[in-house]
Amino acid sequence: MKNPLAGIILAPLKLMKPAVLLVCASYSAMGQADSNLYQSVDLKDIEVRGEAAATFISAKSATFVNTISKKELKKAACCNLSESFETNPSIDVSFTDAVTGTKQIMLFGLAGKYAHIQTELTPLVRGLLSNSGLSFIPGAWIESIQLTKGIGSALNGHESITGQINVELLKPDEMANDAIGPDAEGRGDILLNSYVNQGGRMEGNIAMGTNLNDQWSFGMLGHLSGRDIANDRNQDGFMDMPLGNQANVMLRAKYWGTNGLEGLFTLHGLTDEKRGGQGGSLFDSSPISQPWSNAINQDRLAFTAKTGWVSPNHNDLSIGVINHWYSQGLNGHFGSDADLLNKRTFNHTQQGGLTQVLVRAEVLEGQLYQTSGMVFNIDAYDMNQGRNGQGEYSGSWTETNLGAYSEWTYTPLESFTAVGGLRLDQHSIAGLQWSPRMHLRYAPTKLQTIRLSAGRGFRMALPMVESLGRLASNRNLTYAAYGNLMGGDMTTFESAWNAGVSYVYNFTYDYMPGSIAADAHWTVFDHAIVHDYWMPGQHMVYQESTYNGSPAKQSNSLGVTLNYKLNKSTDMRLAYRNQITEAKYWNNPSGETMAQLPFVAKHRGMASLSKAIKGGWELDATAQFYGPQSLPFGGWGGSTAFGSEQSPAFTLLSGQVRKAWKGGDIYLGIENALDVRQPNPITAATDLAGNVMAADHADFTSSFDAIRIYGPIFGRNLYMGLNLIF
């Protein structure tokens, strides 16, 4: 079982080893990753040593944790956390609309907001950042990602329902200490990355760490990115991707005392702006005068202090304290001054933070330990959404939560682990909530592991922020529950139970290691926010709940993944996932019954091959299959067609060539090699003759809709990048 405090407290063992061994160990890790050869299996014990593999599932952990290493992340084309999952079979990455370019992830066919996404166990993709927070974690900063499928630990929060995603960023001391020689894991004193793609996106990243003295180390993570070139491949007058830029900086200091004390202090600041919509004069010599446009501006300033203490006398007693405070803002608009009735503006701010204490202690030596603690969260929101030049919805409220939790881990045998956790939260809006969590692991043989998990989670939704991009539409927005559309009361409360079972079989065939992992997960919502697009011209938001034996929303997901090393230099992965996600819709042609969620593919497949070639070359190819997705009808010109249609199935193929040497690597790749594009992603962007329509054209006013997105808009995209380590 992974030490739940690992984010705060690192094993002090490392410092005690003789220097000579440290050198050997580091070089060994480097060599393995460098050569990428046959490092995963110990032939005599037939024991899978997964540490150096690109993704691995820990055999000892009671939770179904998939660790995605730097090596796997390098296979993703670009650039930030949302795209990091593009080679992961469990997670779908998709666009929510054709204007903002915001990528969202889905787990089990459910939106990423139901997975608890954290950076080093503190929230980032939450509140005002729940829509685009993923794009604020640059890939070059990421050390590894732990993806837990199924209900998360009781310790980390009540919000994990479908899973938990924790992102570990590069630590100052690790960057400094491990830099005996730059290695393929991407560690070095100074790490530089630059990237450019055909769509005009450019970015530069820096990561550096240095030891100030025996106790203190200092690190900096920096990111600058932007796009200045507007593209319109489908010639609908709308930019295929928004223009914009982002500056993102993290300053970090780490303290490592000899008295068992340690601390990690992080200051994070970012500013991001995106401008999309009709290109107007960018594309056209005689442009429409007041183009439909979209702007999204976001900023954040945050401070995190994580301190930990490991008892020098009892290694099994430790205390961790997390303090995390932030202020963030989100403002912008959707629409044109030519049609003020459909123009929406928004201006939101959020200030908040948390203080958390965790105490871990062994109760029965080697068999039973517990982690308990308390957390206090506070969030002050000021939300303003306007329409037609005046206020539409607004809300200003402060949410507080006091949580207490305890998690007990019992390991009576090498082959069995039981983890039981319970948390009680006294929430200022939701009242007293209890979230039991349970994880069981049983390994009948050394090669097989069976896991069971079940638990409950809840969250307070911010419907308009979470679906921000869906404002790129002239649909009539209505909130049907007489509450506040912005959040802040019980009409935006969501709660669900999740249960899962998984089986992992590690095998060796023809001397080569492989694994088969299968999992099934069920998520059932008692209360859920539903966005209903089934009625033409309507976007209805309401809270559904369970009654008459039918849940508000549910997901049944079944996945199988096969990993196998075909030979000493070739890795293969095949995966299939079936996900049925349904919600209770009011505007259902057959009444208020369960219907498939739109924009979710029921069948998903993935195949990938990765080959290492002598001399530091690496080739990767990935094919992603998306089955048909349910879409609301595209009503046009006042059409009242009601109901859904199916999108066509499609396959995206991507590939990358990488050449590594001691001081870095250079990579060249292609995304969407087959140039798959969704025809007419934006309803009523052009008239029937193909001419760009102005925002005040009657057909545009009645039918404009950029949310019916099931596939890529831009198409084939070439990219190249460079990593340098000094």
Next chain:
Amino acid sequence: MNKLSSLLFAVLMMASLQSFGQKKVEIRFEVDGICGMCETRIEKALLETPGVWAAEWDKASHEVFVVYKPKKVSEMDLHRAVAAVGHDTKKVKAKSEIYHALNDCCKYKDEDVVKNHK
């Protein structure tokens, strides 16, 4: 387009699978070395030898386990491959200049270094 992508994959897979059929032989022999870094070096040298399918060196027993295709590579070639990167076997000794160029912590003939690793 789906067909095209399936075809591309089939070609890639076939290219990877072509060597499955050939006869493979297992062998174990002693290779001197000391640490994880040696392990990496020994295994890398063997795996980069054409005809070697798999190689695993055990730090405790100093024994290497190799699976290779005798049609492509001989047993002596395997001994030469590890000696060429500085590690002695019973049949082939490493040249002393190569041994001395090894990282200090890998000097498996030096008693102090050996002691440090225990």
